[in-house]
Amino acid sequence: MIQQIIFILISGAAFFFAFRQFAKIRQTINLGKDHTPTGDASERWKNVALVAFGQKKMFKRWIPAVLHGFIYVAFLFTQIELIEILIDGIFGVHRFFATKIGFLYPVIINTIEILSFLALVGTVIFLIRRNLIKLPRLHKSEMKGWPTKDANIILILEILLVSAIFTMNGTDVVLQSIDPAHFPDTGPLAISSWLGPALFGGLSESTLLFLERAGWWVHILTVFAFLNYLPVSKHLHILLAFPNVYFAKSKSRGEMDNMPEIMNEVKSMMGLIPESEVDMEAELPEFGANDVMELDWVNVLNAFTCTECGRCTDVCPANTTGKKLSPRKVMMDIRDRATEIQANIDLGKIDCKKDADKPLTKENYSDGKSLFDYITKEEIHACTTCNACVEACPVMINPLEPILAMRRYEILSESAGPSDWVPMFTSIENSGSVWQLPDSREDWIQE
Amino acid sequence: MxxxxxxxxxxxxxxxxxxxxxxxxxxxxxxxxxxxxxxxxxxxxxxxxxxxxxxxxxxxxxxxxxxxxxxxxxxxxxxxxxxxxxxxxxxxxxxxxxxxxxxxxxxxxxxxxxxxxxxQLFTDGKLSVQGGAFKGRKVTYHDSCYLGRANGIYEVPRELLKQLDIELVEMKRCKTNGLCCGAGGAQMFKEDEPGDKRINTERVEEALGTGADVVAANCPFCITMLSDGIKAEEKQDEVAIYDISELIIQSM
CATH class of the missing domain: 3.40.50.1860 (Rossmann fold)
Structure with missing residues (x-):
């Protein structure tokens, strides 16, 4: 009974705090500009099925895809066991489903056992790839410090989870022969039926009972810890990958979003639309993005979905040739900047108000900093807009959009940018060609 | 017009x-x-x-x-x-x-x-080549980013090359994984940002690694970048870069 009360309290608290943190993430993502998803909903659901659920894009690199697949599928199946654990914990029963779903139970438990073992193999290999083989893409400069620690914490928590499952199942198998009344037969288990007796055979019943409970508690407490760790970790991708893929823009990759304000301004300048249709009095907005609030919220969702795998940076032609630009860093910076702004708003920092008389909201926010304090101009100038990063991302994050939005800010709102570009701009404006040339466009015909 | x-x-x-x-x-x-x-x-x-x-x-x-x-x-x-x-x-x-x-x-x-x-002209029979100048030669094809990843056109240019009876050798980074020549995103019109290497050099090294003596391209800016890269490697006498239309006209 006491165990049940403690369980209910702990799980209640775990879900409560996790929910609060997820609500905060949602609020932070909404720092971004409104954006209505365009395109076909059926296309989006297809992406959710194939890319998010089916991990289609992971298989461009099949070794990590298979290893990641083990962990992912194990995670999906373990949800069934988690439901059982919740029921058992709340009602003080043992393996609730064992007597309820007949032959399906051993099938499910065996599936989870095999997958958990494979997930363990995957996790260990991932730790080796990260810490011993030191895969280059996992050791770029933006990965120093917390990101590397974060990744290792996640992998170690996964090992803890799997160890707890096998302690729980292994001792259960031994206890089934000692006390069949309380430990219903699960049938032979793929791993625990030999691992259990090998590890725990010959231990006293009280030790076995203690270990069984320990395995059970460690497992569920690690799950709760994970749930509350997700919001501060790159591991958030296990949840956000799904909405992120759904909301990914479905336009052609080669298309940059149009800027209707500028289009109408130019059209009225050229006398193509009557001036009355353009509000000339309206204050021209700032163009492009110098902060999270000027990015689409989808861009911010992208940033929180990023699990820092670095496939984007690994294929970036600028990064590969030693330039500072790293698409992964761009996404991490957007996330960190958004988190900073949201934290200041939550703290109600008065010195972050644009207008001291108005409440501190995202519209009234100014802390003297911008996204350019995180992402340098050198980085955004190095982009060739080749779309390799967009293609590489397994969860359809688009690092190119924020880069181009920042370029727009620099050129349009600051009138700055690489001086090399100025002749190209003037030339297009004056002569309609990218080069300042006196020749006619038809000269090639003469030869 | x-x-x-x-x-x-x-x-x-x-x-x-x-x-x-x-x-x-x-x-x-x-x-x-x-x-x-x-x-x-x-x-x-x-x-x-x-x-x-x-x-x-x-x-x-x-x-x-x-x-x-x-x-x-x-x-x-x-x-x-x-x-x-x-x-x-x-x-x-x-x-x-x-x-x-x-x-x-x-x-x-x-x-x-x-x-x-x-x-399309080949398919419609309006165009044909006579076992042309490039028959049997090793050709590698460079996917431009704006035809490839931006618009998903990878196979059409390759089908076209097949008409020329060449031996197509692919670079490791091709099709969806193709490496940029370095010109896109208005890079063509500015100096590179500081780094270890030029992107076109990286790409040309990969092209040379295939052993091909012709690099086929579909973009004038790629051609400029890759030509510069080939010159920088002093291979301009051994390796030529052509637009696919140039390969066709030489085979007609």
């Missing part, structure tokens, strides 16, 4: 030459090759000549939406004025902008890249 308009006739297709195709000495050769093929296939085409302006691609990608809109709207006025329906271009940047970005501004055309157009 003005001539067609004066005569009250309409060409089958408008050939959008682009800035590189009009002014760049190397790209002009591609323009001429493509025009010769069009003539050989007896295609009734037109060009805008001096009425054509830059599509605005580099300005837009650099972030200069004003310059982009000015040149784009002007082009759309011209194109709509002539009631143009079909456009073919030998530049994937022009192709992408005309096809994907002009509709939002009021310019809706059926735009195809010249590799698609040439492939």
């Amino acid at each position: 003005a001539q067609h308009a004066a005569e009250g006739t309409k060409p089958e297709v408008l050939f959008w030459v682009g800035c590189a195709g009009s002014f760049d000495a190397r790209a002009q050769k591609v323009t001429k090759a493509f025009v010769k093929i069009l003539n050989a296939a007896d295609i009734d085409f037109a060009i805008l000549g001096n009425e054509e302006s830059c599509t605005g691609d580099p300005a837009r990608r650099a972030g200069n939406e004003f310059v982009f809109q000015m040149t784009a709207i002007q082009n759309i006025e011209t194109l709509n004025g002539y009631d143009i329906k079909n456009i073919v271009t030998a530049c994937p940047h022009c192709f992408n902008t005309l096809k994907n970005e002009y509709p939002a501004l009021g310019g809706n055309y059926n735009v195809i890249h010249h590799t698609q157009y040439l492939n």
